[in-house]
Amino acid sequence: MLPSLRPGLVIGTPVGTLARTDPHTGRSEPWEYAVWTSPWHRPAVPATEAVASWNARTPSGTWLRAELRARYGDGTRTPWFTMGCWASGDEDIRRTSVGGQGDGRASVHTDTLAVDDPAAGTRFAALRLRLTLHRRPGGGATPLVWRAGAMASCVPDRSGVPAEEPRLAGELVLPAYSQNVHTGRYPEYDGGGEAWCSPACSQMVVEYWGRRPDAGDLAWVDPAYGDPQVCHAARATYDHGYQGCGNWAFNTAYAASYPGLSAVVTRLGSMADLERLIAAGIPVIASLSFAQEELTGAGYGTAGHLMTVVGFSAAGDVVCHDPAAPDGAGVRRVYRRSQWAPLWLRTRRRGPEGRTLPGPGGVCYLVWPARATHAQRAALAAAGVR
Structure with missing residues (x-):
């Protein structure tokens, strides 16, 4: 890929050297590092969940760690929680989330820091972000x-x-990529099929904005496979800790690694927010979960799935590029607005045997050009993205 020319955080003078053993390769190496810490930020409403996003480039020999810390309403603070050890490639470290993190009041669930018992009134009153940039000792490269x-x-x-x-x-006019044509491919990246909805959607949107991997990026893919760029996106989003391609922050970081693109994980509050973004030319990758009978025309049920909203029919129904189709020809789907909207916006649902299960609550990925139009900036601002 072409290097980014954007201004940003880099390693100037390292503050020290640390030893790290990669939990997925067992390889131990020293790394120079430098640290940036944000101020405390107070959300408009005390929060029960937080998801970090970052847009970066990590050339060979570099990587970054993203961490969140929260301050509770009573003034006490969480420890620093790792939200991702990330690199755009996988030659230096294995990209990973970190399991088993919690302080008895909040826990990290792959890409999300969440209050353990919201009903008890526990809330995050403020949050801060810390980025630690790493490079091999003596090297001149740096994350950006x-x-x-x-x-x-x-x-x-x-x-x-x-x-x-x-x-x-x-x-909007987007490529149509099926996750299911890749079923069984590259088990080391979770084997395609239902596991690749997120990278398939991310790739559709990256290419909508006119970017795509080059021949060198795709050289490792079996030439017999169609849509090799989806295989590339799966490898580039794979979380070795979660053992899947569905880490939200890793998908937006992948999209933003292309020149001139920005991306975040966010949560929209209404269909009006969604329509405003589509009207501005910004497709929306939406998270949904539902039983098969809840969404007419889907033909499947899912505990968690991503599809890309590309528009609306004359009747207001939701036009999606749903990668769960058997092939590219079936990816474009039109879902009833009256069904799709509640499935996307609800935060709990009734599961098998009457169990209460979580719902997505409007979570989505947004990808847009760094040189956005006035309409695009306005739509993003209305959705709370600054």
């Missing part, structure tokens, strides 16, 4: 980070969300 932040939400307890009246009709 041009965007970093966190989405903080007080997730409401809602199972029924009425679909708002439609305000927009129209459709």
